[in-house]
Amino acid sequence: MTTKTVAIIGAGRVGSAVGFLLRRAGYAVDAIASRTEESAGKAAEFIGSCEATTDAARAASQAELVFITTPDRTIKEVCEKIAAAGAFKPGTVVIHMSGAHSLDLLDAAQTAGGYRAVLHPLQSLASREQGIKTLPGSYFRIEADPEALQTAKDVVKALNGVELVMPKWKPGKDSAALYHAGAVAVSNYFVALVDYGLKFYEALGADKQEALKAVLPLIKGTLHNIETLGIPDALTGPIMRGDTQTVQDHLEAMHKRTPELVGLYKELARQTIAVAREKGSISAETANELLKLVAGE
Numbered sequence: 001m002t003t004k005t006v007a008i009i010g011a012g013r014v015g016s017a018v019g020f021l022l023r024r025a026g027y028a029v030d031a032i033a034s035r036t037e038e039s040a041g042k043a044a045e046f047i048g049s050c051e052a053t054t055d056a057a058r059a060a061s062q063a064e065l066v067f068i069t070t071p072d073r074t075i076k077e078v079c080e081k082i083a084a085a086g087a088f089k090p091g092t093v094v095i096h097m098s099g100a101h102s103l104d105l106l107d108a109a110q111t112a113g114g115y116r117a118v119l120h121p122l123q124s125l126a127s128r129e130q131g132i133k134t135l136p137g138s139y140f141r142i143e144a145d146p147e148a149l150q151t152a153k154d155v156v157k158a159l160n161g162v163e164l165v166m167p168k169w170k171p172g173k174d175s176a177a178l179y180h181a182g183a184v185a186v187s188n189y190f191v192a193l194v195d196y197g198l199k200f201y202e203a204l205g206a207d208k209q210e211a212l213k214a215v216l217p218l219i220k221g222t223l224h225n226i227e228t229l230g231i232p233d234a235l236t237g238p239i240m241r242g243d244t245q246t247v248q249d250h251l252e253a254m255h256k257r258t259p260e261l262v263g264l265y266k267e268l269a270r271q272t273i274a275v276a277r278e279k280g281s282i283s284a285e286t287a288n289e290l291l292k293l294v295a296g297e
Contacts, residue, residue, distance in 0.1 A: 007063035008032045009056045009078055011043035014097055015069030017131025018159070019047040025158035031059035046128055057085035065093050065151065066114075068106075072098045076105045083108035093148045095119055095155070100180035102172055103143060115148035119155060120179075122164065124187050136160035141179055143171070194219065196264055203258045232279035239272045240279065242286040247293055266294040 006027050008015045011034035023029045031051040034040035044052035053059050060066045060082045068075050075096045082088060090113035094106050099120035106116040123138040125131040140161045144152040156163055169175050194215070201211035225234035238246040247269065254262045273290050276282045282290075 004028055005030055005062070005064045006067065007059040007065070008043075008047075008067045008069060009059060009082070010034065010067070010069035010071075011039045012069060012071075013125045013128045013131055015067060016043045016046050016128035017125060017135055018067060018069065018097070019043070019050065020128070020132050021135060021159050022155070023047055023049065027065075027158065030062050033059040043128075057082050057087035060092075061085075061087040061089070063092070064089075065095070065155070066109075068094065068096045072100060075101070076108075079106050080108040083112040086112075088112040088114045091115070091147075093117060093151045095148075095152070097121070099141065099183055100176060102176040103145070104173075110145070115145045115151075117144035117148040117152040118142070118176075119152055121159075121161065122183055138162070139164040141166070143169070143176075193268075196261070199261060200258065203261075232275045235272070235275050235279055235281070237272075239269060239290060240276045240281045242276075242282040242290070244286070244289050244293055247290060251293070269294040 004027050006019070006022055006029045008019045008029065008031070011032055015032065019029045019032060029047055029050050031053055032040055032043045032047060033053050033056040034043065035054065037052065037054055040052035040054060044050040051059070056078060066082075066088070068078055070078050075098060079094065079096075088094065088109050092109065092112075092114040093116075094109035094114050095117045096105055097119050098105070099122075101118070103116040103118060106114075110116050118141065120141045121135055121138045122140070123131075123134050125134065136159060138159075138161050140156045140159075140163055142149070142152050142156060142163050153163065166175075166179070169179075194212070197215065198208055198211045201214070202208055206214075222234065225236075228234075238250075250265065251262065254265060270291065273282075273287050273294075277284070277287050
């Protein structure tokens, strides 16, 4: 059975965007619940033809498919409160969209006769408006009870998403944490990495915002190379070329003028050496020379 009647508990960016896209795909998004009438009302207006309420149990009781899109720290508590109110009908599919957590946050729904699923998009949603543009085409992690698996796959299809297949996935906390760490590394840490790179220009007196404008074409070009060539082929630069002298010059200059930046540079260099070896652009001997250089030997 493809579940069509939907309630969304949590009126933030994710819940609003998912509700909008599911309604557009033909799902009946009947209700959206939030802590305040104002936030529920705004989300309902965005989704369209949807009841706004502060009563999560009431919203859930009307649906075959319940999304809990509250902050991660409250998903379990919200699920338990809805279950305690008897609002999950037998066979209800209950979904959370937290990348860092597994099915266990929804155990109360299972005890109540429902089925659990996790759908997490590998996407960054800065706003609900952006979400309806970027969720389609995104990859999703799907984890579900067997009875909910097809429904979960149908939802991803309705969102025009793609399932990320992970054959070595093992149900539980560790798999979810590793998956989420990967997302954090390529998204959140990428932002931090750009901030780190700007510090070199700030050390030379450049304005931070001006420096960001200056490096954006380089960032965009690099992303284009990753998209079109893949990794490791998108790698360029001195380590890819085996240019140990340039790396040494970097380190000497940093030790003199920006010693606080040396540690991360070395760690990133080690990872880049591994990518260059995978690309086949440097020999094992050159790789060892570079590793010794960044180790300070």
